[in-house]
Amino acid sequence: MTTIEIVFTSGYGHTIKQAQAIAAGAGNTARLWQIDENGDLPEDGWQALDHAGAIIFGSPTYMGAPMWQFKRFADASSKRWMTQSWSDKLMGGFTNSASTNGDKGTTMLYLATLAAQHGGLWVSLGQMPANAMDSTPQDTNWNGGSLGPLATSPSDSSPDQGPREGDLTSARAYGARIARLLS
Numbered sequence: 001m002t003t004i005e006i007v008f009t010s011g012y013g014h015t016i017k018q019a020q021a022i023a024a025g026a027g028n029t030a031r032l033w034q035i036d037e038n039g040d041l042p043e044d045g046w047q048a049l050d051h052a053g054a055i056i057f058g059s060p061t062y063m064g065a066p067m068w069q070f071k072r073f074a075d076a077s078s079k080r081w082m083t084q085s086w087s088d089k090l091m092g093g094f095t096n097s098a099s100t101n102g103d104k105g106t107t108m109l110y111l112a113t114l115a116a117q118h119g120g121l122w123v124s125l126g127q128m129p130a131n132a133m134d135s136t137p138q139d140t141n142w143n144g145g146s147l148g149p150l151a152t153s154p155s156d157s158s159p160d161q162g163p164r165e166g167d168l169t170s171a172r173a174y175g176a177r178i179a180r181l182l183s
């Protein structure tokens with residue numbers, strides 16, 4: 001079975017919602033692997049990534065970059081880099097932060113660079129931005145990204161309040177895009 005493995009970090013639960021929305025859009029071959037608070041992924045997670053058709057990386061943006069636990073996972077993936085054993089897999093990425101811009105772009109560039117180091121085939125977002133006068137956070141891709149799904153969770157939001165519907169719709173559509181490309 002060709003699987004979609006979503007490997008991500010989340011400090012306070014907001015980015016989990018984005019990861020779950022991607023999985024919901026991708027369908028029943030998608031699985032979620034949350035890197036723990038020490039930056040560790042269990043061995044069955046590594047095995048799943050080794051056998052994946054697609055790997056999707058995700059992290060909240062902390063200080064303009066993925067949180068350190070994601071970087072620890074990325075550094076540990078250098079073992080796979082040495083043999084290029086993840087080469088030719090579909091790869092993608094997502095991030096969430098409190099500010100609308102929030103320097104999410106540098107996190108996305110990092111995730112795309114990680115994918116490229118592994119020889120992955122990056123899947124872009126493929127959604128037009130909702131950037132008109134009457135656009136709101138309820139609209140798909142209202143953050144206006146193109147590398148992958150972006151989410152904005154206001155700093156005083158609970159994970160039930162942020163990311164908002166437009167971010168979740170964007171994430172679901174991205175999951176569906178990856179599933180379609182794999183089929």
Ligand SMILES: Cc1cc2nc3c(=O)[nH]c(=O)nc-3n(C[C@H](O)[C@H](O)[C@H](O)COP(=O)(O)O)c2cc1C
Pocket residue numbers: 009010011012013014015016060061062063064065096097098099100101102103153154155
């Ligand atoms: C240490 C730290 C650094 C942060 N840096 C940024 C940042 O650079 N840009 C931003 O917009 N939000 C920043 N935030 C806010 C988080 O990105 C935001 O709260 C996000 O929803 C957290 O996701 P999580 O609940 O999955 O951890 C930061 C939060 C923390 C704790």
